[in-house]
Amino acid sequence: MKDVLKAIEERSSTRGYSDVKLTEEELNTIIKAGLQAPTAANRQEIYFSVVDGDNPLLKEIHEEMLKGRPNGGQSFYYGAPTLFILSGPEDFYWSAVDAGIAVENMSLAAEGLGLGSVILGCIKDAMTGEKKAAFNEALKIPEGCVYLVALAVGHKAMEKTPHEFSEEKNVFRI
Ligand SMILES: Cc1cc2nc3c(=O)[nH]c(=O)nc-3n(C[C@H](O)[C@H](O)[C@H](O)COP(=O)(O)O)c2cc1C
Numbered sequence: 001m002k003d004v005l006k007a008i009e010e011r012s013s014t015r016g017y018s019d020v021k022l023t024e025e026e027l028n029t030i031i032k033a034g035l036q037a038p039t040a041a042n043r044q045e046i047y048f049s050v051v052d053g054d055n056p057l058l059k060e061i062h063e064e065m066l067k068g069r070p071n072g073g074q075s076f077y078y079g080a081p082t083l084f085i086l087s088g089p090e091d092f093y094w095s096a097v098d099a100g101i102a103v104e105n106m107s108l109a110a111e112g113l114g115l116g117s118v119i120l121g122c123i124k125d126a127m128t129g130e131k132k133a134a135f136n137e138a139l140k141i142p143e144g145c146v147y148l149v150a151l152a153v154g155h156k157a158m159e160k161t162p163h164e165f166s167e168e169k170n171v172f173r174i
Pocket residue numbers: 011012013014015118119120121122123149160161162163
């Protein structure tokens with residue numbers, strides 16, 4: 001298991017996965033990392049739908065996504081064996097922030113376990129469009145809640161170096 005700074009340093013979006021499924025232990029560790037994330041006012045209203053990569057529902061979501069993005073041909077979750085779909089209250093000011101924190105906790109947990117992951121926003125329009133009610137029901141998303149973000153996780157079938165960054169451009173020491 002990597003320590004947290006090493007996981008932050010080495011995490012990079014994985015866009016290619018082997019067929020190897022996650023073990024129950026790996027799944028539980030990643031779910032727990034999401035549940036342990038801080039939430040505004042400790043509301044803990046981020047929900048996690050855990051979907052097997054083979055679930056036909058993902059094909060339906062993909063087809064819905066393609067209606068708005070005719071060029072987005074390949075699997076939106078890059079064939080990962082597991083997809084975590086995070087949802088939360090539509091009318092809560094901090095839902096998106098809470099989901100962002102939870103999804104990064106999960107991504108770092110995956111990295112710590114030696115797994116790859118990629119955060120996915122690309123299905124937002126599909127998840128909140130015409131088929132919202134049907135997708136929400138299939139994913140057990142609670143009443144009043146909406147899709148916020150997703151995380152694909154699996155064994156890496158590709159390596160990519162972490163993104164470059166510039167302290168000079170992005171940091172202001174006041
Ligand atoms: C909110 C959010 C949404 C993202 N949506 C997608 C996506 O739909 N598809 C994808 O391939 N990557 C997606 N990414 C991954 C980013 O493209 C990636 O984090 C960025 O290019 C930096 O690369 P790195 O993660 O390898 O450091 C998303 C990342 C974030 C934070």
